[in-house]
Amino acid sequence: MNKRTGAALAALMILATLGGCQLAVPDAGAAGPDMLCGVFATLEPLDFGMEKTVELPPGWNGNPDDIFTDSAGQRIYAQRISGGSGDAGDYVFEGLTGSRLFVAEMAQGNATYHATVADGAITDVHVAYSDADMKLTGTRLFDVHEPCKVYANPVYQTPEGDVYVVQGQGLFFDAPQPEGSCGSTTISASTTVTRDGVQFTQTTEVELKIEAVNTNREIV
Structure with missing residues (x-):
């Protein structure tokens, strides 16, 4: 096995544990269910700006990245920006850096x-409808x-039309990677x-693909 193939397989093995995860829709009470409508891709875990429950793993070695933080059920709501004539507006996560x-x-x-709301760092955006179902993909x-x-x-x-984000799973790649290495996670x-x-x-299905490109420019 050559180095290029080995690195690509290593990346895909990491992603295989994350792809296809199922997330329960939060309970919205009698008003009706909240609907999954997409993802907000970030380079860091979401900061909810409040005290969280912290759990240290058995035999913790002092690495802060290994600390489990319970953010279940916490939400960050997007700000609705009203549009002008002929424009219905936009949804913005104020204070958060990421790609919608x-x-x-x-x-x-x-x-x-x-x-469809998609920031510039997300490419190859596709939306497909089948009866009542929707599939959304982006890279x-x-x-x-x-x-x-x-x-x-x-x-x-x-x-009621409000949009919010909750903490999601992380996708991790070591460096260097062969150009074109890719993987995905589906919610x-x-x-x-x-x-x-x-x-x-x-049913709503959202697939976020990750692809390595040969550029030193950080995409935010």
């Missing part, structure tokens, strides 16, 4: 439509010469929806 990739339901006047690039940690933080939208959620008296299951 989600499809939000927006209202403009008496009309409601779905808008986050990283430099072949630099170690990479990307956290795929799930983004949800409430029935999916199914919810039961009732419309016009008809009950059906709606």
